[in-house]
Amino acid sequence: MNDSAEHPQIGLLDVPQTVIDEAGIPLGRLAAEFGATVDERGIEGIPADGWRVLQRWETGAAVIGAPVDAAGRSWRIAQLGDGRPGAPSRSARVQSETMPLRPSRAERSRGLEMRWPEATGTSIDEALDGVGFSVDIVNTGESMWRPDGDPFHVVGVIVPAEQKDVGFGWMSGGGNNRAVPLAPGEYARLPVNVGDGQWRDLEPGSYGLRAFLPGLAVPSPPPLPLELTAEAIERHRPIARGRSTPAEEKEQIEAQIVQSRALVAARHRFSEVADAVMSAATREAARDEVQRILGCDPMAANTVVHTRLVDVTDEAIAQTHGLITYLEGRLADL
Known part of the structure; x- marks a missing residue:
């Protein structure tokens, strides 16, 4: 922690x-x-x-x-x-x-523990065949655990068997897995979300699946051992569209940073942006007016126009700032 x-x-x-x-x-x-x-x-x-x-x-x-x-x-x-x-x-x-x-996240997590269900450990082949992985959030405390606006969203990261440190990027998307109260001894079984992109560069071999609960400070369970075959990896890889060159990857990250900054700027001038969109006769006119207000490129303006209202809340914008920092770090590493 x-x-x-x-x-x-x-x-x-x-x-x-x-x-x-x-x-x-x-x-x-x-x-x-x-x-x-x-x-x-x-x-x-x-x-x-x-x-x-x-x-x-x-x-x-x-x-x-x-x-x-x-x-x-x-x-x-x-x-x-x-x-x-x-x-x-x-x-x-x-x-x-x-x-x-x-x-604090530590205080809000007190009494909670993550455990791999016995079914997950004994049915890894089924999980890899498409059933997916799950993990239990268990209340090991002596009193009722109640959420404080926290999601139960578990992120899975596949790492080489010998790797200890794990880093990952995460953005909250809302509340499909909103946390529920748990009495002592009760548990919630949750899906482990492993992003498709993680499979792209994997080679057959020994790995471990790590589970994380962003937003809370619940310790991760020990890695779940995985023996990945070429067939299993290929089943999970996203549809190939050609590997990006370093220059293309840099361009994609830069575009994402520009769009994220435009979203933050739109939050600061929300009234102007909202009025412009509501008074526009077409989507194209709305995009052009937002582009004028924010001084951004057409793609960034289009992103702003199609953004959900929930993505310009204080909570979401704070996370967007974090995403910008993360992307700038990736850009510096290229």
């Missing part, structure tokens, strides 16, 4: 207790330290004081926040920048909804 899992959360942001305990400063003063202006349009109940930096990204973007009640149970947050280092125009856009102060 990493150190951040022990920090309380404001929404989905891990925030050290020392930051939460700070007195904070006036919003305008903090924004000025970033060379930013404050956008308060249409937002009521903005705290005048108590603002501090909650999270900062290498891109230069940051999330700042201040409590709105004396107990500090509810917070107003604002985002600075759109993820572009040295962006010429920076605005502290105060979010319309408050965010709850939540216990």
Whole structure:
């Protein structure tokens, strides 16, 4: 478990207790330290004081926040920048909804344990034939476990048998696997989601399947041993479309970064973007107007126009910032 899992959360942001305990400063003063202006349009109940930096990204973007009640149970947050280092125009856009102060992921996970079901261990061939893998989330505690807005979404990662460290990227997509209360001894059996792309570069041999529960800090069970044959790997590989060259992969990542930044920028100017889309007579006209507002390319504007409303919530935009950082790291490694 990493150190951040022990920090309380404001929404989905891990925030050290020392930051939460700070007195904070006036919003305008903090924004000025970033060379930013404050956008308060249409937002009521903005705290005048108590603002501090909650999270900062290498891109230069940051999330700042201040409590709105004396107990500090509810917070107003604002985002600075759109993820572009040295962006010429920076605005502290105060979010319309408050965010709850939540216990740490470690505290919310207390009593939970992940276990491979006996059926999974004895029916690996069936799982590889298309049934899929599953894992149990067990309440080993002595009291009822209740979720706090957390999903039960398990990510599976296939690694060489001797590999210990595992890294993976993940973005929350909503709530198809919303967590459920568990009494002591009860469990929830969940599918393990192994992305198709993981099979692309595998060769026959010995592997281990690791299971992770993003959003909570439940320890992963020991790797599930897998002996992968060429036939099993081929069944799971996505339809071949030709291997991307390094230049093509770089171009694809750069395009995804541009589109993600456009989505963040659209959140900062949501009213303008929404008005433009609602007043447009056609999809093409909506795209062109969004392109003009955001100063982005047509593909990025098209992404914004077709984005679901749930993907511009505070929670989703915080995850998009994380995706941008992840993609920039991949780009640097090419």
